[in-house]
Amino acid sequence: MSDVKHAVVAVTGVTGALGGRVAPRLAGRGVPLLLVGRRPERMPELPGAQRRGPAAYGDAAAMRAALAGASTLVLVSGHRTGRRLEEHATAVEAAAEVGVERVLYVSLVGASPVATYVNARDQWATEQFLAGSGIRHTVLRAGIYTSTPAALADEAFVVSGPAHTGRAAFVTHDDIADVITAVALDDGPRSSYDGSVLEITGPEALTLGEAVARIAAATGRPYRFVSETLEEAFARRWRTGMSGEQIETWISWYQAIERDEVSVVTDVVSRLTGRPATPVSHAAWWPAPNTARGVPGPGI
Numbered sequence: 001m002s003d004v005k006h007a008v009v010a011v012t013g014v015t016g017a018l019g020g021r022v023a024p025r026l027a028g029r030g031v032p033l034l035l036v037g038r039r040p041e042r043m044p045e046l047p048g049a050q051r052r053g054p055a056a057y058g059d060a061a062a063m064r065a066a067l068a069g070a071s072t073l074v075l076v077s078g079h080r081t082g083r084r085l086e087e088h089a090t091a092v093e094a095a096a097e098v099g100v101e102r103v104l105y106v107s108l109v110g111a112s113p114v115a116t117y118v119n120a121r122d123q124w125a126t127e128q129f130l131a132g133s134g135i136r137h138t139v140l141r142a143g144i145y146t147s148t149p150a151a152l153a154d155e156a157f158v159v160s161g162p163a164h165t166g167r168a169a170f171v172t173h174d175d176i177a178d179v180i181t182a183v184a185l186d187d188g189p190r191s192s193y194d195g196s197v198l199e200i201t202g203p204e205a206l207t208l209g210e211a212v213a214r215i216a217a218a219t220g221r222p223y224r225f226v227s228e229t230l231e232e233a234f235a236r237r238w239r240t241g242m243s244g245e246q247i248e249t250w251i252s253w254y255q256a257i258e259r260d261e262v263s264v265v266t267d268v269v270s271r272l273t274g275r276p277a278t279p280v281s282h283a284a285w286w287p288a289p290n291t292a293r294g295v296p297g298p299g300i
């Protein structure tokens with residue numbers, strides 16, 4: 001705990017994997033926090049933190065009430081609903097209305113109106129809204145999570161999808177949380193990160209085959225990657241009972257990797273944290289198989 005006086009930071013997504021790592025880091029640095037979300041009863045208990053909500057991003061009145069008193073908002077992007085732009089824009093407007101001065105928005109590497117990965121198009125739309133909103137902001141584009149291939153594996157530890165030689169610079173949740181923490185702590189009236197787009201990536205770009213082999217070595221479990229044709233991927237997923245929208249979303253994730261749209265490697269982790277980005281083989285957290293959102297199984 002430091003003696004520096006920090007302004008109040010609101011953090012969303014704290015019941016999830018990323019926000020749930022950002023909040024304790026900031027609390028540990030003595031930052032007063034508002035934990036904001038739909039399920040206050042599931043939020044962690046942290047020193048100097050108030051739990052606020054229930055507040056969904058799309059509920060302007062609930063977001064205003066939850067964010068009152070914050071100076072900075074760490075806005076973790078929400079789950080895919082088909083209305084993410086509206087939800088994120090409502091949350092940002094609510095923040096501005098109650099005096100929040102800056103927003104740190106967690107977007108996605110590869111965000112673009114023509115991105116192959118459907119979620120990266122949603123993220124681009126929110127980035128545009130933020131840029132035009134007039135509020136001080138920083139866009140933190142998270143790379144593809146190191147944990148996702150492990151969560152996508154089936155009960156036999158097989159990860160299958162239409163990717164072959166394309167690469168992704170997989171990045172751990174912990175590295176992303178460390179970068180967000182560093183930016184949030186730079187909380188004077190002007191931050192050197194105002195207006196920046198920071199692409200947070202792992203240390204190297206790997207094919208899915210390489211990444212999954214490293215996950216197998218790191219966990220001691222028999223993970224393996226099986227590449228499929230696009231046609232096989234659509235047909236197999238349909239047989240597992242996924243919705244058409246889920247099938248399209250996940251296939252677009254593999255295809256974005258195959259097209260090298262998420263393979264950029266940056267020095268953001270080392271520059272902002274003072275230590276190298278974590279390779280897949282050294283990740284500290286592995287979700288169970290069949291726990292990726294939108295695939296059959298328990299979901300996360």
Ligand SMILES: NC(=O)c1ccc[n+]([C@@H]2O[C@H](COP(=O)([O-])OP(=O)(O)OC[C@H]3O[C@@H](n4cnc5c(N)ncnc54)[C@H](OP(=O)(O)O)[C@@H]3O)[C@@H](O)[C@H]2O)c1
Pocket residue numbers: 012013014015016017018019020037038039042055056057058076077078079080087108142143144145148293300
């Ligand atoms: N970079 C990548 O590879 C990658 C992969 C997957 C997802 N993502 C994006 O990154 C975000 C954070 O990742 P994560 O691993 O922390 O996901 P996660 O574990 O599923 O957590 C998502 C968090 O966001 C909250 N949330 C979702 N929709 C919301 C809404 N409409 N209003 C208020 N809160 C909402 C959830 O709250 P509840 O407890 O109320 O559900 C949860 O706390 C995801 O939500 C997604 O947008 C990125």
